[in-house]
Amino acid sequence: MGSNFMDNLKEYFHIAWRNLKTRSLRSWLTIFGIVIGVFLIISLLSLSEGIKATITKQLRALGGEMVFVMPGDISNPIAMFMSGAKLEREDIDAIKNTKGVETVLTMSYQAAVVRYGDEGKAVFLQAMSWKESIEILENFQGWSLKEGRWPVSGKREIIIGKQIENDLFDKPVRVNSEVTIKGRKLTVVGILNSLGSKQDDTAIYLDLSIYQDITGEKKGTAQMVMVKIKEGGDVNGVAEDIKENLQKTRKRRSGTDAEDFSVITSEKMGDIAGSILAVIQLAIFAFASIAIIVGGIGITNTMFTSVRERTKEIGIMKAIGAKNSAVLMIFLFEAGIIGLAGGIGGTVLGAFVAKAIELYGQAHPLFYFSASVTPNLIIFGLVFSFLVGCLSGLFPARRASRLKPVEALRRYE
Protein backbone atom coordinates (compact mmCIF):
# COMPACT_ATOMS: atom_id res chain seq x y z
CA MET A 1 0.00 0.00 0.00
CA GLY A 2 2.72 2.43 1.07
CA SER A 3 4.94 1.72 -1.89
CA ASN A 4 1.95 1.88 -4.20
CA PHE A 5 1.13 5.26 -2.77
CA MET A 6 4.62 6.54 -3.54
CA ASP A 7 4.40 4.91 -6.91
CA ASN A 8 1.16 6.79 -7.53
CA LEU A 9 2.66 10.09 -6.47
CA LYS A 10 5.39 9.47 -8.99
CA GLU A 11 2.78 8.82 -11.63
CA TYR A 12 0.86 12.02 -10.78
CA PHE A 13 4.11 13.95 -10.86
CA HIS A 14 4.80 12.47 -14.26
CA ILE A 15 1.38 13.49 -15.58
CA ALA A 16 1.83 17.00 -14.17
CA TRP A 17 5.22 17.23 -15.84
CA ARG A 18 3.77 16.20 -19.19
CA ASN A 19 0.99 18.76 -18.88
CA LEU A 20 3.48 21.53 -18.20
CA LYS A 21 5.57 20.61 -21.19
CA THR A 22 2.66 20.93 -23.57
CA ARG A 23 1.97 24.52 -22.58
CA SER A 24 5.55 25.56 -22.38
CA LEU A 25 5.36 29.28 -23.20
CA ARG A 26 2.80 29.96 -20.53
CA SER A 27 4.72 27.78 -18.09
CA TRP A 28 7.94 29.62 -18.81
CA LEU A 29 6.37 33.02 -18.34
CA THR A 30 4.92 31.96 -15.02
CA ILE A 31 8.23 30.45 -13.98
CA PHE A 32 9.92 33.71 -14.90
CA GLY A 33 7.70 35.55 -12.42
CA ILE A 34 8.94 33.30 -9.63
CA VAL A 35 12.54 33.55 -10.85
CA ILE A 36 12.48 37.31 -10.28
CA GLY A 37 11.18 36.98 -6.74
CA VAL A 38 13.57 34.23 -5.71
CA PHE A 39 16.44 36.02 -7.45
CA LEU A 40 15.79 39.11 -5.32
CA ILE A 41 15.63 37.10 -2.11
CA ILE A 42 18.76 35.08 -2.80
CA SER A 43 20.95 37.90 -4.10
CA LEU A 44 19.97 40.46 -1.48
CA LEU A 45 20.05 38.04 1.43
CA SER A 46 23.40 36.60 0.43
CA LEU A 47 24.89 40.08 0.16
CA SER A 48 23.50 41.26 3.48
CA GLU A 49 24.55 37.97 5.05
CA GLY A 50 28.03 38.57 3.63
CA ILE A 51 28.19 42.07 5.07
CA LYS A 52 27.11 40.72 8.41
CA ALA A 53 29.82 38.06 8.33
CA THR A 54 32.45 40.66 7.48
CA ILE A 55 31.42 42.99 10.28
CA THR A 56 31.27 40.16 12.78
CA LYS A 57 34.75 39.07 11.74
CA GLN A 58 36.13 42.56 12.12
CA LEU A 59 34.56 42.99 15.51
CA ARG A 60 35.91 39.67 16.65
CA ALA A 61 39.35 40.76 15.50
CA LEU A 62 39.17 43.65 17.97
CA GLY A 63 39.21 41.19 20.79
CA GLY A 64 36.73 40.76 23.58
CA GLU A 65 38.28 42.96 26.21
CA MET A 66 38.10 46.30 24.46
CA VAL A 67 35.98 49.27 25.43
CA PHE A 68 35.17 52.05 22.97
CA VAL A 69 34.37 55.60 23.97
CA MET A 70 32.80 57.90 21.43
CA PRO A 71 31.25 61.32 21.65
CA GLY A 72 27.57 61.46 20.81
CA ASP A 73 24.81 58.95 21.20
CA ILE A 74 25.41 55.47 19.74
CA SER A 75 21.68 54.93 19.29
CA ASN A 76 21.82 57.57 16.57
CA PRO A 77 24.95 56.45 14.72
CA ILE A 78 24.64 58.73 11.70
CA ALA A 79 24.37 61.89 13.78
CA MET A 80 27.18 60.58 15.94
CA PHE A 81 29.64 60.07 13.12
CA MET A 82 28.65 63.17 11.18
CA SER A 83 28.55 65.68 14.02
CA GLY A 84 32.30 65.91 14.36
CA ALA A 85 31.96 65.95 18.13
CA LYS A 86 35.21 65.36 19.98
CA LEU A 87 36.39 63.91 23.20
CA GLU A 88 38.32 66.63 25.00
CA ARG A 89 41.67 66.26 26.72
CA GLU A 90 39.92 66.17 30.13
CA ASP A 91 37.69 63.33 28.95
CA ILE A 92 40.66 61.32 27.79
CA ASP A 93 42.49 61.89 31.06
CA ALA A 94 39.40 60.77 32.95
CA ILE A 95 39.41 57.54 30.98
CA LYS A 96 43.12 56.99 31.53
CA ASN A 97 42.65 57.42 35.27
CA THR A 98 39.87 54.88 35.52
CA LYS A 99 40.75 51.79 37.51
CA GLY A 100 41.36 48.68 35.41
CA VAL A 101 42.37 50.59 32.30
CA GLU A 102 45.67 49.44 30.85
CA THR A 103 46.13 51.39 27.62
CA VAL A 104 44.15 54.18 26.02
CA LEU A 105 44.36 54.60 22.28
CA THR A 106 43.11 57.85 20.91
CA MET A 107 41.94 57.94 17.36
CA SER A 108 40.64 60.34 14.79
CA TYR A 109 39.65 59.82 11.24
CA GLN A 110 38.38 61.67 8.24
CA ALA A 111 38.44 61.40 4.50
CA ALA A 112 40.92 63.67 2.74
CA VAL A 113 42.24 64.17 -0.75
CA VAL A 114 45.67 62.60 -1.10
CA ARG A 115 47.83 63.83 -3.97
CA TYR A 116 50.41 61.55 -5.51
CA GLY A 117 52.14 62.56 -8.71
CA ASP A 118 49.51 64.24 -10.85
CA GLU A 119 46.60 62.47 -9.22
CA GLY A 120 44.36 63.31 -6.30
CA LYS A 121 42.18 60.67 -4.64
CA ALA A 122 39.92 60.75 -1.63
CA VAL A 123 41.31 58.43 1.01
CA PHE A 124 40.26 57.58 4.52
CA LEU A 125 42.84 58.84 6.99
CA GLN A 126 43.03 57.03 10.26
CA ALA A 127 45.12 58.53 13.00
CA MET A 128 46.16 56.88 16.26
CA SER A 129 48.34 57.71 19.20
CA TRP A 130 51.06 55.65 17.66
CA LYS A 131 53.25 54.91 20.64
CA GLU A 132 50.45 53.16 22.55
CA SER A 133 48.76 51.69 19.54
CA ILE A 134 51.54 49.85 17.84
CA GLU A 135 51.85 47.07 20.38
CA ILE A 136 48.13 46.41 20.53
CA LEU A 137 47.76 46.53 16.78
CA GLU A 138 50.59 44.09 16.29
CA ASN A 139 49.84 41.70 19.11
CA PHE A 140 46.08 41.74 19.36
CA GLN A 141 44.83 42.70 15.94
CA GLY A 142 47.37 41.01 13.77
CA TRP A 143 48.73 44.00 11.94
CA SER A 144 51.95 43.35 10.10
CA LEU A 145 54.07 45.10 7.52
CA LYS A 146 54.54 43.77 4.03
CA GLU A 147 57.57 46.00 3.67
CA GLY A 148 59.13 49.06 5.28
CA ARG A 149 58.87 49.95 8.95
CA TRP A 150 56.41 51.47 11.42
CA PRO A 151 56.29 55.29 11.53
CA VAL A 152 58.21 57.10 14.22
CA SER A 153 55.99 59.12 16.49
CA GLY A 154 56.17 62.84 15.78
CA LYS A 155 57.66 62.45 12.31
CA ARG A 156 55.72 63.08 9.13
CA GLU A 157 55.53 59.45 8.18
CA ILE A 158 52.60 57.30 7.12
CA ILE A 159 51.88 53.68 6.39
CA ILE A 160 49.41 52.63 3.72
CA GLY A 161 46.86 49.85 3.35
CA LYS A 162 47.77 47.06 0.97
CA GLN A 163 45.45 48.12 -1.81
CA ILE A 164 46.76 51.65 -1.99
CA GLU A 165 50.12 50.34 -3.16
CA ASN A 166 49.05 49.31 -6.65
CA ASP A 167 45.35 49.94 -7.10
CA LEU A 168 44.57 53.48 -6.07
CA PHE A 169 46.85 55.57 -8.22
CA ASP A 170 48.03 54.92 -11.75
CA LYS A 171 51.61 54.97 -10.53
CA PRO A 172 52.27 52.45 -7.75
CA VAL A 173 53.00 53.88 -4.32
CA ARG A 174 56.26 52.57 -2.85
CA VAL A 175 58.11 52.83 0.43
CA ASN A 176 59.80 56.27 0.48
CA SER A 177 57.25 57.68 -1.97
CA GLU A 178 56.00 61.09 -1.00
CA VAL A 179 52.33 62.03 -0.92
CA THR A 180 50.71 65.38 -0.26
CA ILE A 181 47.77 65.74 2.11
CA LYS A 182 46.27 69.19 2.65
CA GLY A 183 49.41 70.78 1.30
CA ARG A 184 51.79 68.88 3.58
CA LYS A 185 54.30 66.38 2.32
CA LEU A 186 54.37 63.00 4.04
CA THR A 187 56.64 60.03 3.47
CA VAL A 188 55.39 56.49 3.07
CA VAL A 189 57.53 54.34 5.39
CA GLY A 190 55.59 51.08 5.33
CA ILE A 191 53.00 49.02 3.50
CA LEU A 192 50.65 46.84 5.52
CA ASN A 193 49.65 43.30 4.80
CA SER A 194 45.94 42.91 4.14
CA LEU A 195 43.82 43.60 7.22
CA GLY A 196 40.96 41.55 5.81
CA SER A 197 38.55 44.23 4.70
CA LYS A 198 38.46 46.60 1.79
CA GLN A 199 37.85 49.54 4.03
CA ASP A 200 40.97 48.92 6.09
CA ASP A 201 43.13 48.05 3.10
CA THR A 202 42.36 51.32 1.34
CA ALA A 203 43.15 53.61 4.29
CA ILE A 204 46.23 55.59 5.26
CA TYR A 205 47.45 55.33 8.84
CA LEU A 206 49.41 57.99 10.66
CA ASP A 207 50.31 59.30 14.07
CA LEU A 208 47.58 61.33 15.74
CA SER A 209 49.77 64.38 16.44
CA ILE A 210 50.80 64.59 12.78
CA TYR A 211 47.17 64.17 11.77
CA GLN A 212 46.21 67.02 14.03
CA ASP A 213 48.97 69.17 12.53
CA ILE A 214 47.61 68.53 9.06
CA THR A 215 43.92 68.80 9.72
CA GLY A 216 44.00 71.52 12.34
CA GLU A 217 42.22 69.32 14.87
CA LYS A 218 42.77 70.48 18.42
CA LYS A 219 45.76 68.80 20.04
CA GLY A 220 45.03 66.30 22.73
CA THR A 221 41.47 65.62 21.57
CA ALA A 222 40.19 62.57 19.71
CA GLN A 223 37.14 61.38 17.85
CA MET A 224 37.25 58.00 19.43
CA VAL A 225 39.04 56.21 22.19
CA MET A 226 39.81 52.55 22.36
CA VAL A 227 40.56 51.21 25.81
CA LYS A 228 42.42 48.03 26.53
CA ILE A 229 41.70 46.84 30.02
CA LYS A 230 44.08 45.01 32.31
CA GLU A 231 44.39 41.22 32.09
CA GLY A 232 41.55 39.45 33.86
CA GLY A 233 39.58 42.65 34.33
CA ASP A 234 35.82 42.82 34.06
CA VAL A 235 35.06 44.55 30.76
CA ASN A 236 31.55 45.60 31.66
CA GLY A 237 32.60 46.83 35.09
CA VAL A 238 35.42 48.95 33.66
CA ALA A 239 33.06 50.31 31.02
CA GLU A 240 30.67 51.37 33.78
CA ASP A 241 33.50 53.03 35.70
CA ILE A 242 34.65 54.92 32.61
CA LYS A 243 31.13 56.13 32.09
CA GLU A 244 30.88 57.36 35.64
CA ASN A 245 34.24 59.18 35.51
CA LEU A 246 33.31 60.83 32.24
CA GLN A 247 30.04 62.02 33.68
CA LYS A 248 31.81 63.52 36.66
CA THR A 249 34.37 65.29 34.48
CA ARG A 250 31.75 66.73 32.21
CA LYS A 251 29.61 67.89 35.08
CA ARG A 252 32.55 69.72 36.58
CA ARG A 253 33.40 71.32 33.28
CA SER A 254 30.08 72.45 31.93
CA GLY A 255 27.80 72.26 34.91
CA THR A 256 25.43 69.94 33.17
CA ASP A 257 25.22 66.20 33.36
CA ALA A 258 24.27 65.81 29.70
CA GLU A 259 25.42 62.37 28.72
CA ASP A 260 26.80 63.20 25.30
CA PHE A 261 29.07 60.23 24.87
CA SER A 262 28.84 56.49 24.47
CA VAL A 263 30.83 53.82 26.24
CA ILE A 264 30.44 50.44 24.70
CA THR A 265 32.24 47.16 24.81
CA SER A 266 33.22 45.33 21.63
CA GLU A 267 30.58 42.76 22.45
CA LYS A 268 27.87 45.42 22.66
CA MET A 269 29.12 46.92 19.42
CA GLY A 270 28.57 43.59 17.74
CA ASP A 271 25.04 43.48 19.10
CA ILE A 272 24.27 46.92 17.76
CA ALA A 273 25.67 46.17 14.32
CA GLY A 274 23.81 42.88 14.35
CA SER A 275 20.48 44.45 15.17
CA ILE A 276 20.86 47.12 12.52
CA LEU A 277 21.66 44.43 9.97
CA ALA A 278 18.73 42.34 11.13
CA VAL A 279 16.38 45.24 10.40
CA ILE A 280 17.94 45.68 6.96
CA GLN A 281 17.59 41.97 6.27
CA LEU A 282 13.98 42.02 7.38
CA ALA A 283 13.25 44.91 5.03
CA ILE A 284 14.98 43.12 2.16
CA PHE A 285 13.02 39.99 2.91
CA ALA A 286 9.76 41.90 3.01
CA PHE A 287 10.36 43.53 -0.37
CA ALA A 288 11.49 40.31 -1.97
CA SER A 289 8.46 38.54 -0.51
CA ILE A 290 6.20 40.97 -2.34
CA ALA A 291 7.89 39.91 -5.56
CA ILE A 292 7.31 36.26 -4.63
CA ILE A 293 3.64 36.90 -3.84
CA VAL A 294 3.18 38.54 -7.22
CA GLY A 295 4.84 35.49 -8.78
CA GLY A 296 2.54 33.25 -6.76
CA ILE A 297 -0.52 35.08 -8.04
CA GLY A 298 0.85 34.42 -11.52
CA ILE A 299 0.90 30.69 -10.71
CA THR A 300 -2.66 30.81 -9.37
CA ASN A 301 -3.76 32.56 -12.52
CA THR A 302 -2.10 30.12 -14.88
CA MET A 303 -3.44 27.18 -12.89
CA PHE A 304 -7.01 28.48 -13.02
CA THR A 305 -6.66 28.83 -16.77
CA SER A 306 -5.25 25.33 -16.90
CA VAL A 307 -8.14 23.91 -14.88
CA ARG A 308 -10.64 25.59 -17.17
CA GLU A 309 -8.90 24.38 -20.30
CA ARG A 310 -8.58 20.87 -19.03
CA THR A 311 -12.00 20.52 -17.44
CA LYS A 312 -12.80 17.74 -19.85
CA GLU A 313 -9.58 15.89 -19.03
CA ILE A 314 -10.49 16.12 -15.37
CA GLY A 315 -13.88 14.64 -16.25
CA ILE A 316 -12.20 11.79 -18.12
CA MET A 317 -9.88 11.04 -15.25
CA LYS A 318 -12.77 10.97 -12.82
CA ALA A 319 -14.83 8.79 -15.14
CA ILE A 320 -12.04 6.21 -15.24
CA GLY A 321 -11.75 6.15 -11.47
CA ALA A 322 -9.67 9.13 -10.26
CA LYS A 323 -10.41 10.15 -6.71
CA ASN A 324 -10.57 13.83 -5.84
CA SER A 325 -7.20 13.51 -4.14
CA ALA A 326 -5.59 12.20 -7.33
CA VAL A 327 -6.78 15.19 -9.35
CA LEU A 328 -5.73 17.49 -6.53
CA MET A 329 -2.24 15.99 -6.44
CA ILE A 330 -1.75 16.29 -10.18
CA PHE A 331 -2.62 19.98 -10.20
CA LEU A 332 -0.66 20.69 -7.03
CA PHE A 333 2.39 19.05 -8.55
CA GLU A 334 2.00 21.19 -11.62
CA ALA A 335 1.94 24.35 -9.54
CA GLY A 336 4.76 23.06 -7.34
CA ILE A 337 6.96 22.29 -10.34
CA ILE A 338 6.40 25.80 -11.68
CA GLY A 339 7.38 27.18 -8.29
CA LEU A 340 10.42 24.91 -7.97
CA ALA A 341 11.63 25.64 -11.50
CA GLY A 342 11.33 29.33 -10.74
CA GLY A 343 13.18 28.72 -7.50
CA ILE A 344 16.05 26.93 -9.23
CA GLY A 345 16.32 29.69 -11.81
CA GLY A 346 16.11 32.43 -9.22
CA THR A 347 18.63 30.78 -6.91
CA VAL A 348 21.17 30.25 -9.68
CA LEU A 349 20.70 33.78 -11.00
CA GLY A 350 20.75 35.28 -7.50
CA ALA A 351 23.91 33.44 -6.47
CA PHE A 352 25.54 34.37 -9.76
CA VAL A 353 24.73 38.07 -9.43
CA ALA A 354 25.76 38.16 -5.77
CA LYS A 355 29.11 36.59 -6.65
CA ALA A 356 29.50 38.99 -9.58
CA ILE A 357 28.97 41.96 -7.25
CA GLU A 358 31.52 40.48 -4.87
CA LEU A 359 34.07 40.08 -7.68
CA TYR A 360 33.39 43.63 -8.83
CA GLY A 361 34.00 44.80 -5.28
CA GLN A 362 37.33 42.98 -5.14
CA ALA A 363 38.45 44.46 -8.43
CA HIS A 364 37.57 48.01 -7.47
CA PRO A 365 39.00 49.41 -4.24
CA LEU A 366 36.79 51.60 -2.05
CA PHE A 367 33.84 49.42 -2.92
CA TYR A 368 33.57 46.52 -0.55
CA PHE A 369 31.05 43.73 -0.62
CA SER A 370 31.09 40.05 0.08
CA ALA A 371 28.41 37.53 -0.81
CA SER A 372 27.55 34.59 1.39
CA VAL A 373 25.73 31.99 -0.68
CA THR A 374 25.29 29.28 1.92
CA PRO A 375 23.75 25.84 1.32
CA ASN A 376 21.04 26.83 3.78
CA LEU A 377 20.11 29.83 1.69
CA ILE A 378 19.94 27.68 -1.44
CA ILE A 379 17.81 25.03 0.26
CA PHE A 380 15.60 27.76 1.64
CA GLY A 381 15.20 29.29 -1.82
CA LEU A 382 14.19 25.97 -3.37
CA VAL A 383 11.86 24.74 -0.63
CA PHE A 384 10.28 28.15 -0.29
CA SER A 385 9.55 28.46 -3.99
CA PHE A 386 8.13 24.92 -4.16
CA LEU A 387 5.83 25.74 -1.26
CA VAL A 388 4.80 29.05 -2.82
CA GLY A 389 3.97 27.11 -5.97
CA CYS A 390 1.88 24.53 -4.11
CA LEU A 391 0.12 27.18 -2.07
CA SER A 392 -0.66 29.23 -5.17
CA GLY A 393 -1.97 26.14 -6.89
CA LEU A 394 -4.11 25.03 -3.97
CA PHE A 395 -7.30 26.89 -4.87
CA PRO A 396 -7.25 26.02 -8.57
CA ALA A 397 -6.39 22.40 -7.74
CA ARG A 398 -9.23 22.16 -5.24
CA ARG A 399 -11.63 23.54 -7.78
CA ALA A 400 -10.39 20.95 -10.29
CA SER A 401 -10.72 18.09 -7.82
CA ARG A 402 -14.28 18.99 -6.89
CA LEU A 403 -15.65 19.03 -10.41
CA LYS A 404 -18.46 16.55 -10.95
CA PRO A 405 -17.44 14.02 -13.58
CA VAL A 406 -20.52 14.38 -15.72
CA GLU A 407 -20.40 18.17 -15.69
CA ALA A 408 -16.69 18.20 -16.45
CA LEU A 409 -17.21 15.82 -19.37
CA ARG A 410 -20.07 17.84 -20.79
CA ARG A 411 -18.06 21.07 -20.77
CA TYR A 412 -16.93 22.22 -24.22
CA GLU A 413 -18.84 19.48 -25.95
Next chain:
Amino acid sequence: MPEPIIKLEDVWKTYLLGKVELHALKGINLDINPGSFVTIMGPSGSGKSTLLNIVGVLDSPTKGRILLEGIDIATLSEDDLSQLRGKTIGFIFQEFNLLPNLSALENVMLPMVFQETPLEKRIARAKEILTAVDLGNRIYHQPTELSGGERQRVAIARAFANDPKVVIADEPTGNLDSSTGKKIMEILTEFHRRKGKTIIVVTHDPNIASYSQELVYIKDGQIVSNHQQAKKVLWQR
Protein backbone atom coordinates in the same frame (compact mmCIF):
# COMPACT_ATOMS: atom_id res chain seq x y z
CA MET B 1 -32.11 -15.21 -13.24
CA PRO B 2 -28.81 -13.72 -11.97
CA GLU B 3 -28.77 -10.50 -10.01
CA PRO B 4 -28.50 -7.50 -12.37
CA ILE B 5 -25.10 -5.81 -12.36
CA ILE B 6 -26.71 -2.39 -12.73
CA LYS B 7 -30.28 -1.82 -11.65
CA LEU B 8 -32.25 1.40 -12.12
CA GLU B 9 -35.40 1.77 -10.02
CA ASP B 10 -37.82 4.53 -10.95
CA VAL B 11 -35.06 6.92 -11.94
CA TRP B 12 -35.93 10.54 -12.65
CA LYS B 13 -33.53 13.21 -13.81
CA THR B 14 -34.76 16.77 -13.84
CA TYR B 15 -32.82 19.78 -15.06
CA LEU B 16 -33.72 23.31 -14.15
CA LEU B 17 -33.45 25.57 -17.14
CA GLY B 18 -34.12 28.96 -15.65
CA LYS B 19 -37.52 28.45 -14.07
CA VAL B 20 -38.56 25.65 -16.36
CA GLU B 21 -38.21 22.07 -15.14
CA LEU B 22 -37.02 19.73 -17.82
CA HIS B 23 -37.54 16.04 -17.14
CA ALA B 24 -34.79 14.28 -19.02
CA LEU B 25 -35.69 10.90 -17.52
CA LYS B 26 -39.14 10.01 -16.28
CA GLY B 27 -39.25 6.95 -14.10
CA ILE B 28 -36.81 4.61 -15.77
CA ASN B 29 -36.65 0.99 -14.64
CA LEU B 30 -33.85 -0.96 -16.20
CA ASP B 31 -31.86 -4.08 -15.35
CA ILE B 32 -28.50 -4.67 -16.95
CA ASN B 33 -27.72 -8.35 -16.54
CA PRO B 34 -24.19 -9.73 -16.40
CA GLY B 35 -22.85 -10.84 -19.74
CA SER B 36 -25.46 -9.01 -21.77
CA PHE B 37 -24.86 -6.76 -24.78
CA VAL B 38 -27.36 -3.92 -24.59
CA THR B 39 -27.95 -1.14 -27.07
CA ILE B 40 -29.69 2.02 -25.99
CA MET B 41 -31.26 3.80 -28.94
CA GLY B 42 -33.33 6.90 -29.35
CA PRO B 43 -33.57 10.18 -31.21
CA SER B 44 -31.51 13.13 -30.08
CA GLY B 45 -33.01 14.84 -27.05
CA SER B 46 -34.65 11.59 -25.99
CA GLY B 47 -32.55 11.42 -22.82
CA LYS B 48 -30.24 8.62 -23.89
CA SER B 49 -27.06 10.49 -22.95
CA THR B 50 -28.54 11.28 -19.56
CA LEU B 51 -29.50 7.65 -19.14
CA LEU B 52 -25.98 6.59 -20.08
CA ASN B 53 -24.45 8.93 -17.48
CA ILE B 54 -26.80 7.52 -14.87
CA VAL B 55 -26.11 3.91 -15.84
CA GLY B 56 -22.38 4.68 -15.76
CA VAL B 57 -22.80 6.30 -12.32
CA LEU B 58 -21.17 9.47 -13.63
CA ASP B 59 -24.30 11.35 -12.60
CA SER B 60 -26.77 10.93 -9.79
CA PRO B 61 -30.52 10.82 -10.33
CA THR B 62 -32.90 13.48 -9.06
CA LYS B 63 -35.15 10.70 -7.80
CA GLY B 64 -34.93 6.92 -7.73
CA ARG B 65 -32.31 4.34 -6.88
CA ILE B 66 -29.29 2.97 -8.69
CA LEU B 67 -27.77 -0.29 -7.58
CA LEU B 68 -24.27 -1.07 -8.81
CA GLU B 69 -23.55 -4.72 -8.01
CA GLY B 70 -26.30 -4.49 -5.42
CA ILE B 71 -24.86 -1.39 -3.73
CA ASP B 72 -27.04 1.71 -3.61
CA ILE B 73 -24.66 4.36 -4.98
CA ALA B 74 -26.37 7.10 -2.96
CA THR B 75 -24.73 5.55 0.12
CA LEU B 76 -21.21 5.95 -1.28
CA SER B 77 -18.87 8.91 -0.86
CA GLU B 78 -17.64 10.65 -3.97
CA ASP B 79 -14.20 9.01 -3.68
CA ASP B 80 -15.61 5.53 -3.02
CA LEU B 81 -17.91 5.89 -6.01
CA SER B 82 -14.98 6.95 -8.22
CA GLN B 83 -13.03 3.98 -7.00
CA LEU B 84 -15.91 1.55 -7.58
CA ARG B 85 -16.68 3.04 -10.99
CA GLY B 86 -13.04 2.78 -12.04
CA LYS B 87 -12.99 -0.88 -11.05
CA THR B 88 -16.39 -1.99 -12.33
CA ILE B 89 -17.11 0.13 -15.37
CA GLY B 90 -15.02 1.05 -18.40
CA PHE B 91 -15.93 3.96 -20.65
CA ILE B 92 -15.57 4.45 -24.37
CA PHE B 93 -16.54 7.87 -25.69
CA GLN B 94 -17.53 9.11 -29.13
CA GLU B 95 -14.57 11.53 -29.29
CA PHE B 96 -12.17 8.98 -27.77
CA ASN B 97 -11.28 11.27 -24.82
CA LEU B 98 -7.70 10.14 -24.47
CA LEU B 99 -5.42 12.36 -22.42
CA PRO B 100 -3.48 14.18 -25.14
CA ASN B 101 -0.24 14.52 -23.16
CA LEU B 102 0.15 10.82 -22.43
CA SER B 103 1.26 8.03 -24.74
CA ALA B 104 -1.05 5.19 -25.71
CA LEU B 105 0.56 2.99 -23.07
CA GLU B 106 0.22 5.63 -20.36
CA ASN B 107 -3.40 6.26 -21.28
CA VAL B 108 -4.17 2.59 -20.87
CA MET B 109 -2.23 2.45 -17.60
CA LEU B 110 -4.08 5.41 -16.11
CA PRO B 111 -7.22 3.59 -14.84
CA MET B 112 -4.87 1.12 -13.11
CA VAL B 113 -2.95 4.01 -11.52
CA PHE B 114 -6.20 5.15 -9.93
CA GLN B 115 -6.79 1.60 -8.66
CA GLU B 116 -3.25 1.60 -7.24
CA THR B 117 -2.15 -1.40 -9.29
CA PRO B 118 1.63 -1.95 -8.94
CA LEU B 119 3.75 -0.54 -11.74
CA GLU B 120 5.06 -3.80 -13.25
CA LYS B 121 1.59 -5.25 -13.36
CA ARG B 122 0.28 -2.06 -14.93
CA ILE B 123 2.81 -2.09 -17.71
CA ALA B 124 2.35 -5.80 -18.43
CA ARG B 125 -1.42 -5.54 -18.48
CA ALA B 126 -1.44 -2.38 -20.67
CA LYS B 127 0.91 -3.98 -23.18
CA GLU B 128 -1.12 -7.15 -23.25
CA ILE B 129 -4.39 -5.39 -23.88
CA LEU B 130 -2.94 -2.98 -26.47
CA THR B 131 -1.61 -6.00 -28.32
CA ALA B 132 -5.09 -7.52 -28.15
CA VAL B 133 -6.50 -4.49 -29.98
CA ASP B 134 -3.70 -4.79 -32.51
CA LEU B 135 -1.71 -1.76 -31.35
CA GLY B 136 1.27 -3.60 -29.92
CA ASN B 137 3.66 -1.66 -32.12
CA ARG B 138 2.26 1.81 -31.40
CA ILE B 139 2.24 1.86 -27.61
CA TYR B 140 4.63 4.81 -27.24
CA HIS B 141 2.75 7.06 -29.67
CA GLN B 142 0.89 10.13 -28.49
CA PRO B 143 -2.82 10.29 -29.38
CA THR B 144 -2.10 13.02 -31.96
CA GLU B 145 0.15 10.58 -33.81
CA LEU B 146 -2.62 8.02 -34.14
CA SER B 147 -5.54 7.74 -36.56
CA GLY B 148 -9.15 7.93 -35.38
CA GLY B 149 -9.58 4.17 -35.42
CA GLU B 150 -6.32 3.67 -33.56
CA ARG B 151 -7.32 6.21 -30.93
CA GLN B 152 -10.62 4.45 -30.40
CA ARG B 153 -8.78 1.17 -30.03
CA VAL B 154 -6.57 2.78 -27.37
CA ALA B 155 -9.76 3.98 -25.69
CA ILE B 156 -11.14 0.43 -25.81
CA ALA B 157 -7.93 -0.89 -24.31
CA ARG B 158 -8.21 1.74 -21.58
CA ALA B 159 -11.85 0.80 -20.92
CA PHE B 160 -10.86 -2.84 -20.39
CA ALA B 161 -7.64 -2.10 -18.48
CA ASN B 162 -9.05 -2.76 -15.00
CA ASP B 163 -10.86 -5.84 -16.25
CA PRO B 164 -14.25 -4.24 -15.51
CA LYS B 165 -17.49 -6.20 -15.57
CA VAL B 166 -19.24 -3.55 -17.65
CA VAL B 167 -18.08 -1.41 -20.54
CA ILE B 168 -20.21 1.52 -21.60
CA ALA B 169 -19.70 2.94 -25.08
CA ASP B 170 -21.27 6.24 -26.08
CA GLU B 171 -21.55 6.40 -29.89
CA PRO B 172 -18.22 4.58 -30.16
CA THR B 173 -18.21 4.74 -33.95
CA GLY B 174 -19.73 8.19 -34.30
CA ASN B 175 -16.47 9.82 -35.34
CA LEU B 176 -15.24 6.99 -37.52
CA ASP B 177 -15.85 5.90 -41.10
CA SER B 178 -18.00 2.83 -41.54
CA SER B 179 -15.25 0.25 -42.12
CA THR B 180 -13.24 1.49 -39.12
CA GLY B 181 -16.46 1.59 -37.11
CA LYS B 182 -17.15 -1.98 -38.08
CA LYS B 183 -13.73 -3.05 -36.83
CA ILE B 184 -14.30 -1.27 -33.52
CA MET B 185 -17.63 -3.06 -33.08
CA GLU B 186 -15.98 -6.38 -33.88
CA ILE B 187 -13.41 -5.77 -31.16
CA LEU B 188 -16.16 -4.93 -28.68
CA THR B 189 -18.14 -8.00 -29.68
CA GLU B 190 -15.01 -10.07 -29.26
CA PHE B 191 -14.54 -8.88 -25.69
CA HIS B 192 -18.19 -9.61 -25.03
CA ARG B 193 -18.08 -13.11 -26.46
CA ARG B 194 -14.68 -14.23 -25.30
CA LYS B 195 -14.46 -12.59 -21.88
CA GLY B 196 -18.15 -12.47 -21.08
CA LYS B 197 -18.12 -8.73 -20.47
CA THR B 198 -21.32 -6.76 -20.18
CA ILE B 199 -21.44 -4.18 -22.95
CA ILE B 200 -23.77 -1.19 -23.12
CA VAL B 201 -23.72 0.83 -26.32
CA VAL B 202 -25.56 4.05 -26.97
CA THR B 203 -26.12 4.77 -30.63
CA HIS B 204 -28.60 5.97 -33.16
CA ASP B 205 -27.11 3.76 -35.85
CA PRO B 206 -29.21 0.60 -36.43
CA ASN B 207 -26.15 -1.15 -37.93
CA ILE B 208 -24.35 -0.83 -34.62
CA ALA B 209 -27.42 -1.98 -32.74
CA SER B 210 -27.43 -5.12 -34.80
CA TYR B 211 -24.35 -6.38 -32.93
CA SER B 212 -26.27 -6.50 -29.67
CA GLN B 213 -28.71 -8.96 -28.19
CA GLU B 214 -30.86 -6.52 -26.32
CA LEU B 215 -32.32 -3.23 -27.48
CA VAL B 216 -33.62 -0.49 -25.24
CA TYR B 217 -35.49 2.19 -27.10
CA ILE B 218 -35.92 5.48 -25.28
CA LYS B 219 -38.11 8.40 -26.22
CA ASP B 220 -39.02 11.53 -24.24
CA GLY B 221 -37.22 10.22 -21.20
CA GLN B 222 -39.06 6.92 -21.07
CA ILE B 223 -38.24 3.45 -22.25
CA VAL B 224 -40.75 2.67 -24.93
CA SER B 225 -39.56 -0.81 -25.77
CA ASN B 226 -37.13 -3.32 -24.37
CA HIS B 227 -36.41 -6.28 -26.59
CA GLN B 228 -34.35 -9.26 -25.75
CA GLN B 229 -33.66 -10.05 -29.36
CA ALA B 230 -32.46 -6.92 -31.04
CA LYS B 231 -31.45 -8.52 -34.29
CA LYS B 232 -34.90 -9.82 -34.94
CA VAL B 233 -36.50 -6.51 -34.16
CA LEU B 234 -34.19 -4.61 -36.40
CA TRP B 235 -34.62 -7.13 -39.13
CA GLN B 236 -38.38 -6.82 -38.93
CA ARG B 237 -38.25 -3.08 -39.50
